[in-house]
Amino acid sequence: MGIDTERNVEMRLGGTIHEGILGMPAEPRGLVVFAHGSGSSRHSSRNQFVARQLREVGLATLLFDLLSEAEDQVYENRFDIDRLAERLVQASDWVAGEPELADLPQGYFGASTGAAAALKAAAQLPDTIRAVVSRGGRPDLAGEALPRVAAPTLLIVGGADTQVLGLNRWARERMQATTELAVVPGATHLFEEPGTLFQAARLAAEWFTRWLCRP
Template identity: 60%
Template sequence: MAVEREVEVLAGGMRLGGTLAVPDGAQGLVVFAHGSGSSRHSPRNRYVAYTLRMAGLGTLLFDLLTEDEEAEDEVTAALRFDIDFLARRLGEVTDWVFAHPELSRLRVGYFGSSTGAAAALVAAADRPEAIASVVSRGGRADLAGAALERVLAPTLLIVGGADDIVLELNQRALERIRAPKALEVIAGATHLFPERGALERVAELAAGWFTRFLGSPLELETRP
């Protein structure tokens, strides 16, 4: 089991707090892009990250916003819906990953939630050769706009069956994605997946998707 360590991620001249963990033999690294009002300490994303590490994948959770930006956003709620800004920030974090020898060998995927999912899709479209997979949890994939048609990374959208509006928006977004894609609907789940077993199912689906497209030691050993 990989040990988590705190790191300082440099992105566009800004210093962002991050939590990095890479199991021995990992073939892939999943970078998390959280949604509005969240951080790298989100218990939901931390649970998913733990499940991914148990599947042999590395994880990087980081704060999309600096403390000052977070304080500003608490008042204005402007940055959390500025998808271009969030996508640039995520892209800069990705550049930081590839600049580190210990991480640069890993295939990279994005796990996005809420507006962070839209940022992940835009960043993936902007770096088609760098990003190997995208998973969205209750994400606003629709906010990626025209970038949806440019996404080449295999994309999985996970939505709660009782999250009616977001489900419809994801169904429309899925039609615009030309890459390998899937929509998984978790019956009875609402937006944050608090229902019994719902978040566990999210983590299970994400682990399956990422190990398929990023690879893990176990998956590679059993591949014919």
């Protein structure tokens, strides 16, 4: 398949078509499904940057739009964590039906509100989702699902993102799975400071390699 390929895919999730971008390294050892934050999409430049870093360590990546175009027009849907989590569960089911992906161990990477959706979905799929990474996430919005998450979870937060850092500490205290909190010094919520997004991507790559990858 070449060194690293990307292609557009159409995923039928819950009766509607969702556009996605599937990235495949030459010999994938696992698959990371991305959950973007509110108002974002599969075209998120930050998530695409992280996806490229993950493919360098042998992980396939799937970025897709959690909401259909019609759903995204309703502002409240962007914060409907249950709806977003259900889309992730449906995406994992779609993956299971794709011959080139079905045997790959799966993980979730969530940003902002997408992190809450990733944790809620992981709680529903304890035998499928092997690892979760949150970047600048709002895991607190996963609420009652937090203690039910079985997948080892890494919470990455910017050191200057003080409010979200507090919310991540609150969420971590309620989780029973293996969890770590990684603070990137000087980073704000969007990891816009030079080098900070790269640090977050490397932390994610190390976590997924540790908990997700087949030898």
